[in-house]
Amino acid sequence: MAYSSSSNKLMFFFLAFLLLFLFSTNLVAGESDKVKLNLYYESLYLESLCDHTTVKKKKKIITDDLVKLFESDLHGITDLKLVPFGNAKVPDNLTVICQHGEEECKLNAIEACAVRTWPNPTYGGEKAIRDCYSGDISKNLILAYAKQTLNLKPKKKYVPWVTVNSMPLYDNYDDFVVQVCKAYKGRSPLPKFCSSASAKKKVLTLQVSYADEAFHY
Template sequence: MASHLVITLSLISYLILFTSPSSSASRIILPSDSQKVSVGLYYESLCPYSANFIINYLDKLFETDLISIVDLKLVPWGNAKLRGNNTFDCQHGPYECLLNTVEACAIDVWPDLSEHFPFINCVETLIYEHKYPQWESCFEKLGLDPNPISDCYSSGHGKELELQYAAETNTLQPPHEYVPWVVVDGEPLYEDYENFLSYICKAYKGTAVSTACSKVSVNTVSGKAKVIHPDCYETRVLALAARIKSAITRWMGQKNMVASM
């Protein structure tokens, strides 16, 4: 499991590598924003499978040069449910609503991925280790000022951010069924989300070829049935029930049609 410190150093090394005018790497043509592969992670903070994906899989983007061809967006809402008067409930209770909002504030306060991802990774590491009440220790560990996050949360701005993430999550097509829900260039990966690096390499059409892609097998990407991984599945159960009901209704309709002939 990569630590938040390793990720932070990796990000700093990446920035130095590709911005230093004296480095030979500065002559590498980086992909434009239009060439980058969009990757969206729709998750909720206290889902253990979301935490596992963030700290044990997603951080691999920063351990290689793959981050240079990816436009990564984190959306901390997940299976939360809207109620009246712009209020909402979270699948794992009020503490998850708190941390979802804190992570939304981090993305807003520090919009650069190299700044908000180490913080989110630190928080999710504590969640993975069942130490999430210690999440505020991430400010000290990373040398971050907690006041902007506190102001964002207490002012109600964090709630507004969460409502925006709710709207974005609820308009996904096809709708998300569980979390983590990983989308690459608009296409959900379903249960094959842990194989997301292969999908990135397959989707990339630019000229700045990633050396990391040469080590990733793209043959595993297919339309066949995927290996089922654990996920926070409240909405998945509802979606499955809806599909079963639809199948039964369709079957009954066909049966009645045959009987009437």
């Protein structure tokens, strides 16, 4: 499948987000000490061109909450993993069916390739992402994300679904930073952001896509 204009815009937004994280290198904790923060989401969550009100509101956890990881010293105790599979299904024939149709599946695959490529920016950049997307690699990545998502315990009820050390936050996204700070048991001191007033700031109620909502084929 060829890239669409919206796919290109989504990819550049997503890569900018990844690069912001990857070049935040002032680490304070060893890899084994870091809080495991996983975000299970759908690609339309990032799609700035989508005019669906719910989807626009759902972007808040990245633009407002996860950004706190990179604008502060909080990233030093956090191991962030992005899982772009959403509420998709995988029938026995291993064909992935996305809740919001083919465009969501396409963008999930692009983001999966970006996640694979950009831990090492010298790996090939945008060309590596395109090659990954146009071949079998993207499908294998999505199937791996499917296994990870569908085997969650407890099972997710909606996306975005966030876990801290494998435990879901449910509706406690307004307590996002506090939960990460509480979960940290490493030997290094807690980041200053954990005790700051901004860390305790409440956010608006997060809008979600429930797993049992109708699929748009």
